[in-house]
Amino acid sequence: MQSPSRGRRLDAVSGPFTPRTPRVVAARRLQRRRDREATGRFLAEGPQAVREALARAGTVTELFGTPAALDRYADLAAQAARADVPVSEVTEEGLAALAETVAPQGLVAVCRHLDVPLDTALSRSPRLVAVLAEIRDPGNAGTVLRTADAAGAGAVVFAGDAVDPYNGKCVRSSAGSLFHVDVVRAPDPLAAVEALRTAGLSIFATTGYGDSDLDDLIDYGRLAAPTAWLFGSEAHGLPEELTAAADARVRVPLHGRAESLNLAAAAAVCLYASARALR
Amino acid sequence: MQSPSRGRRLDAVSGPFTPRTPRVVAARRLQRRRDREATGRFLAEGPQAVREALARAGTVTELFGTPAALDRYADLAAQAARADVPVSEVTEEGLAALAETVAPQGLVAVCRHLDVPLDTALSRSPRLVAVLAEIRDPGNAGTVLRTADAAGAGAVVFAGDAVDPYNGKCVRSSAGSLFHVDVVRAPDPLAAVEALRTAGLSIFATTGYGDSDLDDLIDYGRLAAPTAWLFGSEAHGLPEELTAAADARVRVPLHGRAESLNLAAAAAVCLYASARALR
Numbered sequence: 184m185q186s187p188s189r190g191r192r193l194d195a196v197s198g199p200f201t202p203r204t205p206r207v208v209a210a211r212r213l214q215r216r217r218d219r220e221a222t223g224r225f226l227a228e229g230p231q232a233v234r235e236a237l238a239r240a241g242t243v244t245e246l247f248g249t250p251a252a253l254d255r256y257a258d259l260a261a262q263a264a265r266a267d268v269p270v271s272e273v274t275e276e277g278l279a280a281l282a283e284t285v286a287p288q289g290l291v292a293v294c295r296h297l298d299v300p301l302d303t304a305l306s307r308s309p310r311l312v313a314v315l316a317e318i319r320d321p322g323n324a325g326t327v328l329r330t331a332d333a334a335g336a337g338a339v340v341f342a343g344d345a346v347d348p349y350n351g352k353c354v355r356s357s358a359g360s361l362f363h364v365d366v367v368r369a370p371d372p373l374a375a376v377e378a379l380r381t382a383g384l385s386i387f388a389t390t391g392y393g394d395s396d397l398d399d400l401i402d403y404g405r406l407a408a409p410t411a412w413l414f415g416s417e418a419h420g421l422p423e424e425l426t427a428a429a430d431a432r433v434r435v436p437l438h439g440r441a442e443s444l445n446l447a448a449a450a451a452v453c454l455y456a457s458a459r460a461l462r
Numbered sequence: 463m464q465s466p467s468r469g470r471r472l473d474a475v476s477g478p479f480t481p482r483t484p485r486v487v488a489a490r491r492l493q494r495r496r497d498r499e500a501t502g503r504f505l506a507e508g509p510q511a512v513r514e515a516l517a518r519a520g521t522v523t524e525l526f527g528t529p530a531a532l533d534r535y536a537d538l539a540a541q542a543a544r545a546d547v548p549v550s551e552v553t554e555e556g557l558a559a560l561a562e563t564v565a566p567q568g569l570v571a572v573c574r575h576l577d578v579p580l581d582t583a584l585s586r587s588p589r590l591v592a593v594l595a596e597i598r599d600p601g602n603a604g605t606v607l608r609t610a611d612a613a614g615a616g617a618v619v620f621a622g623d624a625v626d627p628y629n630g631k632c633v634r635s636s637a638g639s640l641f642h643v644d645v646v647r648a649p650d651p652l653a654a655v656e657a658l659r660t661a662g663l664s665i666f667a668t669t670g671y672g673d674s675d676l677d678d679l680i681d682y683g684r685l686a687a688p689t690a691w692l693f694g695s696e697a698h699g700l701p702e703e704l705t706a707a708a709d710a711r712v713r714v715p716l717h718g719r720a721e722s723l724n725l726a727a728a729a730a731v732c733l734y735a736s737a738r739a740l741r
Contacts, residue, residue: 231721330727335717363719398738438614438737440642442510444730448609451727452734458717459677 199250199272202280207273210245210293211280216347223296225349227361227421228287232306235359236294237262242362245293247273247281250262252289258291282397288307296349297366301340301375304365305382307336311457312384312411316372317343319416324348325356327414332360334454335461339364340379343422374381376428379411383434388413388421388429389453391443395431396457405431406460412453417446478529478551481559486552488722489524489572490559495626502575504628506640507566508622509535514638517574521641524572526560531568538569555596561721562630575628576645580619580654583644584661589614591663591690592729595651596622598695603627604635606693611639613733614740618643619658619690621651622701631646655707658690667692667700667708668732670722674710676735684710685739691732696725 211236212322213226224244227236230252232443236242237259245350246263250272253260263270273281313331318324324346328339348354348366349461369375379442385408387400400406413429415421426432435444435452444452479486491497492505503523506515509531515521516538525542532539542549552560560570583591592610597603603625607618619668620627627633648654658666664677664687679685686726692708694700705711714731716725723731 233556326724326727329720330723333714333716333720333723333727357720358720358724360718360720383595398741435612435734436737437566437612439611439639440613441608441637442638443637444612445605445637445726447724447726448605448612448730451723451730455714455731455734458715459680462677 184383199274200247200277201274202277204277206245206249206271207280208320210247210291211253213293214283214351216350219347219349224280224288224293225296226281226291226351227280227294227352227354228284228291230259230288231359232354233259233290233292235309235362236292237266239267239297239362242294242297243431244295245277245290246270247291249273249275249278249289256290271345284355296347297362298368299365301369301378304338304367305378307337307365309365310409310461311336311454312338312340312379313454314340314342314372314375314411314413315345316413316415316421317419318345318414319354321346321350322356323417323446325353327450328353328357328364328393330447330451332363333455334458336364336454338367340367340369340375342369342375352360372422372425373428376425378411384409384411386413386429387431387433388426389435389449390421390426390432391434393432397433397435397453400431400433402462410457412450412457414446414450478553479556480553485550485554486526486556486559488502489526489570492572493562493630495629498626498628503572504575504633505560505570505630506573507561507563507570507630509567509569510638511633512538512569512571514641515571516545517643518672519545521573521576522547522571524573525549526557526570528552528554528557528568528730529624530667535569548659568686576641577627577647578644580657581649582644582647583617584618584657584719586644588644589688589740590615590733591617592733593619593621593651593654593656593690593692594624595692595694595700596698597624597693599704600625600629600632601635602696604727606729607632607636607643608639609726609730610634611642613737615733617646619646619648619654621648623655636739651701651704652707655692655704663688664736665690665692666710666712667705667716668728669694669700669705669711670713672713673712674712676712676714676732679710679712680735680739685736689736691729691736693725695730
């Protein structure tokens with residue numbers, strides 16, 4: 184329903200969008216999960232995320248930027264325009280209304296949801312998968328998503344009552360990796376685990392109380408095959424039904440006197456142990 | 463200057479301390495770095511940190527708790543009393559004034575600074591050391607401290623213009639590890655690196671632009687000797703003089719499309735690679 188007269192070209196007449204411009208108001212609602220679910224859209228802010236989003240054809244549906252940012256990142260504005268993505272100037276106040284961070288460097292994109300069904304992800308035969316089971320903290324979830332991407336994971340599964348992968352903080356913490364890997368939303372974690380197993384992946388549950396030591400798994404060559412790692416929340420760990428369903432319950436060895444590792448560190452150690460074994 | 467009549471025993475007469483009680487006012491000032499430096503004290507909040515602090519003789523100088531918390535954690539209150547540490551009841555409001563988190567579970571301890579000179583730490587021949595160079599983010603610093611402890615590091619060096627290790631968020635992120643390892647404050651990072659080298663440790667600088675791949679270091683057995691890892695800030699990386707001074711500039715391999723790892727993840731991968739090689 185947008186009129187081309189609201190676009191960038193005529194801004195000398197209509198001026199940049201403000202926080203009260205209807206399209207800014209509509210985009211801002213995507214800060215709420217309910218509106219993301221209802222529209223299948225989410226927000227990505229900052230030039231890095233916008234660049235990654237634009238690199239996935241069909242993902243960005245609208246790009247907002249301050250005049251200064253659209254000049255500074257003229258390549259991104261041009262890329263969006265080539266893809267027939269509306270590019271709109273917004274005032275600093277309009278940008279601030281859209282952005283959740285204090286310094287988003289002037290750009291916010293509206294993006295389509297990217298997640299794929301688990302079957303689709305499995306049809307691409309990923310050798311490494313991370314499953315975030317009931318992880319509610321968006322920063323933790325985004326960080327593990329980023330680490331999984333770096334370690335070469337093909338898919339990251341948000342399982343059960345996990346955080347919305349399109350939560351702004353999760354998107355930011357993923358540092359672009361949301362746009363790189365197959366993101367899957369699996370309401371039923373146990374069904375997801377069974378599907379992963381059926382696809383031929385070993386299922387390793389991470390828990391401080393695991394009976395298998397990560398070093399032993401490496402020594403015995405058990406990480407040299409396609410693997411799905413299950414990670415639970417820092418506060419509550421993995422649901423018992425998932426640890427029970429795994430092929431092994433794995434603890435990262437604690438050599439010093441720390442009682443545990445935080446989630447991001449434990450996930451990094453496990454995923455990189457797999458990456459090394461799968462080289 | 464404290465009077466015993468302000469202690470716990472007579473609380474039926476004087477009542478629990480409030481935010482305006484002078485000793486609470488004085489302790490609260492330790493939320494500021496200037497006051498921590500001036501007094502050589504800092505705050506540790508929550509039962510886990512208090513337990514770890516009490517386990518180090520001479521560390522805790524005062525313990526505050528709500529009546530409910532001092533009942534619930536009566537073992538900690540008794541342990542403090544046995545060590546002649548004053549234990550004082552505070553109101554919920556008094557506790558809230560002392561605590562930086564919303565739910566500190568009713569306990570806050572005043573602790574003595576714990577750091578030791580680098581020479582002291584090196585005299586204990588640590589085989590694994592983490593150097594946080596110019597890392598300003600307290601959550602990141604505390605998390606790496608925790609991970610270093612878990613990986614068996616003997617010392618963690620806060621080098622250059624790094625965050626104060628006694629910053630409340632750093633203390634909390636360390637999850638007790640501040641009390642486990644030798645914490646060193648080294649204003650001159652380059653001098654610290656030279657001292658580490660003189661002590662026989664290999665110096666590995668982590669950088670996304672490193673010419674050595676972590677996997678190669680493992681394959682060539684270079685991690686099987688005492689090692690100091692240098693970590694820089696996420697925003698700025700390591701100072702160039704430090705990367706130049708290192709024995710190798712090491713990158714964690716990126717198998718997927720992520721441009722980098724966050725600091726906590728990169729540190730976990732490097733420190734655990736060392737831990738495994740040093741087993």
